[in-house]
Amino acid sequence: MISLSDYNHAHEAQSIAVSVQNLGLTYTTSIDKKPTLKARLKSLGRGKKHTRVVRALNDVSLDVHYGTVLGIIGSNGAGKSSLMRVISGIIPPSQGRVEVFGSVSTLLALGVGFNPAMTGRDNVYLGGLAAGMSREDIDSQFDAIADFAELGEAIDAPMRTYSSGMYARLAFSVAAVVEPDILIVDEALSTGDAKFKEKSLNRMKELRTSDRALILVSHALATIEDLCNEVIWLNKGTLMARGNPKEVIAAYQEFMKVGKSASSDEDV
């Protein structure tokens, strides 16, 4: 989704797109997936803990320049998605500062489709409007989004009737068609069928221009190596390494001791 309507497409290559300074993120979340008042009342006086404090990011600093495709790797719980959500303004930081120098489009894990009872069309419009786009902006991009997603007449069907692949196609199309200054994609290239996966990868390659910055989170190390010209590795919220994709990925693999297993390198 576009999170800024303030477009600023004239960026010099190597000028800063995103500056992350001493970023820390600590939050409290509930232990139960769906906390209830009933459970809370039943456990009164038993000293049972209902929340836990998560330290998701710890003093992370990095600059992303225009013309860069930055890959972010790390094991589950490393803080990759948290970092993306702070950069996108979805979660405010607990410490430090994030400066963003352009319009951001995010495709974070769940993607578009906020109300499954509404049609794909309604969801695209609502998502766009929530993100700060104007109706005219969405009108002008809508046909391209629908074409790219290849949903045909299903675009006017309720999203609850969509398959997971259809969801993924629409989500990727919304994020990638609108041509943002900064595109953030989190674990979204691994969904959809093989044909659409290739199409999304090609689109990502098209978006690799000197006046755009791409940030890509994925467990698919081969894809990261193919697409990115810089990689960072996060572990338990701390920045472990940054630099050449091959070297950082090799260091990460060694750390994880995953060896050469092909299945662990590819989409999950």
Add this chain to the structure above:
Amino acid sequence: MSKPVVVYEPYRKGLPPMGDYLRQLWSRRTFITEFSRSELREQNYGSVFGQLWLVLNPLLLAAVYYLLIYVINGTNDKARFGHLTATLFLFYLIANSLTGGVKAITSGQRLIMNTSFPRVMLPISATVVALFRFVPTLIVYFAIHLLLGLPFSWQMLWGIAILFIAIVMSLGLAILISCVNVYFRDISSMLPYLTRSLLYLSPILYEAGKLAGHIRRFEIANPIFYLLDAWSRVMVHANAPGLRAMAHAGIWALLIFSIGTYFFISRERDFAVRL
């Protein structure tokens, strides 16, 4: 180096910078109207029969109470019938706002986890939907008022002020309950009991004046008691509302709105990690 388009820093005092927050909210006002339209369309109000239902539904409700008062009870009290329909329709504005608002955040999970926007837009949209559904009932009420031959006077313009208070209260309740439901997901299951209790504790099935004095003392704790009483005086009897009733309703509305909004905005940063 050029100036950043946006800067994210830790919140101070639990609240985001309010000037920026309100600016963002205003710039996304189209979302609220579009959401309400989509929601109504989804509930089939986009079709002719769906729109007809918006009018038929209050008419059927009125018919049920006609049966209760005129046929079963055997009375011919026009003012009582007018009171029942007028207060019931206003009560549904508040109840629909609550039922729409309670899941506004939890059902907006995908949007909240993917997009940065003022989260309060979602419960506001729920109240706007309730308001859209209330407007036809107002038209139905005026038709009933006319048919019953109830009085009209300029004092009925007080209805605008009372409606405004009701909207502020509905908004506050929707905002508050949507936030509470993030922390306790079973609140939505308890809501029907809450609204049903509110229905019986408020002057809808009876007029406020008919209530015994010792019970009426406790009604100060019911936020909508005097609001509905004032609405009935204005809309049914075409009299000016009592100052005490307006002050009671206004203070409750302001209190609920302020507490609800503060609680919501100070907590909304948590939503993305709690959903």
